[in-house]
Amino acid sequence: xxxxxxxxxxxxxxxxxxxxxxxxxxxxxxxxxxxxxxxxxxxxxxxxxxxxxxxxxxxxxxxxxxxxxxxxxxxxxxxxxxxxxxxxxxxxxxxxxxxxxxxxxxxxxxxxxxxxxxxxxxxxxxxxxxxxxxxxxxxxxxxxxxxxxxxxxxxxxxxxxxxxxxxxxxxxxxxxxxxxxxxxxxxxxxxxxxxx
Amino acid sequence: xxxxxxxxxxxxxxxxxxxxxxxxxxxxxxxxxxxxxxxxxxxxxxxxxxxxxxxxxxxxxxxxxxxxxxxxxxxxxxxxxxxxxxxxxxxxxxxxxxxxxxxxxxxxxxxxxxxxxxxxxxxxxxxxxxxxxxxxxxxxxxxxxxxxxxxxxxxxxxxxxxxxxxxxxxxxxxxxxxxxxxxxxxxxxxxxxxxxxxxxxxxxxxxxxxxxxxxxxxxxxxxxxxxxxxxxxxxxxxxxxxxxxxxxxxxxxxxxxxxxxxxxxxxxxxxxxx
Numbered sequence: 001x002x003x004x005x006x007x008x009x010x011x012x013x014x015x016x017x018x019x020x021x022x023x024x025x026x027x028x029x030x031x032x033x034x035x036x037x038x039x040x041x042x043x044x045x046x047x048x049x050x051x052x053x054x055x056x057x058x059x060x061x062x063x064x065x066x067x068x069x070x071x072x073x074x075x076x077x078x079x080x081x082x083x084x085x086x087x088x089x090x091x092x093x094x095x096x097x098x099x100x101x102x103x104x105x106x107x108x109x110x111x112x113x114x115x116x117x118x119x120x121x122x123x124x125x126x127x128x129x130x131x132x133x134x135x136x137x138x139x140x141x142x143x144x145x146x147x148x149x150x151x152x153x154x155x156x157x158x159x160x161x162x163x164x165x166x167x168x169x170x171x172x173x174x175x176x177x178x179x180x181x182x183x184x185x186x187x188x189x190x191x192x193x194x195x196x
Numbered sequence: 197x198x199x200x201x202x203x204x205x206x207x208x209x210x211x212x213x214x215x216x217x218x219x220x221x222x223x224x225x226x227x228x229x230x231x232x233x234x235x236x237x238x239x240x241x242x243x244x245x246x247x248x249x250x251x252x253x254x255x256x257x258x259x260x261x262x263x264x265x266x267x268x269x270x271x272x273x274x275x276x277x278x279x280x281x282x283x284x285x286x287x288x289x290x291x292x293x294x295x296x297x298x299x300x301x302x303x304x305x306x307x308x309x310x311x312x313x314x315x316x317x318x319x320x321x322x323x324x325x326x327x328x329x330x331x332x333x334x335x336x337x338x339x340x341x342x343x344x345x346x347x348x349x350x351x352x353x354x355x356x357x358x359x360x361x362x363x364x365x366x367x368x369x370x371x372x373x374x375x376x377x378x379x380x381x382x383x384x385x386x387x388x389x390x391x392x393x394x395x396x397x398x399x400x401x402x403x404x405x406x407x408x409x410x411x412x413x414x415x416x417x418x419x420x421x422x423x424x425x426x427x428x429x430x431x432x433x434x435x436x437x438x439x440x441x442x443x444x445x446x447x448x449x450x451x452x453x454x455x456x457x458x459x460x461x462x463x464x465x466x467x468x469x470x
Contacts, residue, residue, distance in 0.1 A: 143322075
């Protein structure tokens with residue numbers, strides 16, 4: 001199975017491609033929108049929303065075409081955030097708007113960035129990403145949270161209150177955590193995506 | 197809520213092909229512990245929350261060996277990997293990121309060129325930039341006034357903490373606690389805080405230091421130096437707000453498995469990923 005991993009110069013992709021290879025899939029790093037094809041598409045990404053928005057924009061129409069052809073899309077971390085409409089981090093830059101809502105700075109007295117293993121609470125038990133997953137700890141690194149304005153939150157995590165850990169809308173999936181860095185449980189979630 | 201993290205640290209001597217894990221005592225004497233990626237995979241399977249590789253040789257020719265170590269590790273180990281030792285430019289960092297590292301840890305280069313912290317944060321995100329601080333106690337007399345230093349009361353007396361660079365070989369005069377607040381402002385995502393007084397002595401972490409730095413910064417702090425038994429990890433988690441505890445020798449020589457340590461901590465009420 002060929003998995004297109006979009007390289008839009010937002011952090012390193014190695015961890016994601018390593019995990020995909022480990023699971024028996026064939027990751028293909030895609031740098032040009034014209035070359036975006038695969039059985040599934042992953043948008044990884046760490047870094048700032050503004051730069052991500054600018055760098056990913058050229059892929060926008062290709063991503064929409066793929067979704068229309070029923071190709072599943074997974075955004076990881078910043079890759080999830082960029083699926084929303086906009087972010088406090090860079091108000092002038094737009095997201096892909098695949099779902100309604102914004103990305104907001106996490107308001108908390110707790111430590112930021114939120115770095116480490118946090119509990120996953122599955123909200124949508126029928127979400128294919130969490131097939132056979134009861135919950136458990138996964139690895140998060142972020143300072144901003146997705147605040148969708150439609151019913152797409154598939155899982156949450158507790159950081160003073162419940163915040164969005166995963167989204168699901170039709171063929172669009174997103175994880176705020178890093179499944180490729182979340183040990184066995186993370187690999188299980190990635191495998192679920194590969195098996196869609 | 198976030199779990200406290202247990203981070204095994206592999207001090208790597210890369211002067212031999214493939215590298216080897218070693219452990220120093222108070223930054224000096226050396227013992228050998230094994231092949232880096234084999235140990236790393238064992239720790240991953242035992243439940244390590246993250247793994248740190250420190251290149252203690254850190255000369256340029258040997259950087260390739262570290263690249264190989266990370267590449268081999270990252271193919272089979274799916275928790276965050278941090279690489280430190282001798283990284284002084286974004287280009288150095290890029291090499292280890294491309295090999296599969298998730299974070300780099302910088303110490304000497306950060307002090308000599310603080311701008312590097314911001315640069316790394318900008319290119320790879322703050323989460324990818326760990327600043328390591330090697331802190332040495334400088335005791336003061338009761339009546340002595342030390343201008344511009346943050347004084348901490350420890351069971352052994354009042355002291356300030358001095359930053360050391362070049363693997364403990366050079367002292368800088370820089371106040372470690374003040375430096376912690378500066379690196380936070382510059383964009384560090386975490387602080388790896390090593391007590392030079394405690395390192396290798398196996399009689400517990402420097403609690404006073406850990407507490408003080410956690411009070412001063414909002415970013416996560418990793419306590420390092422002094423762990424000789426699981427109770428020491430409990431103590432530093434219980435008495436300070438550190439997000440993670442780093443240890444080397446208690447895991448290397450199979451005195452304790454990571455799972456055993458985590459189970460013990462969990463039983464004592466520390467939130468841990470099991």
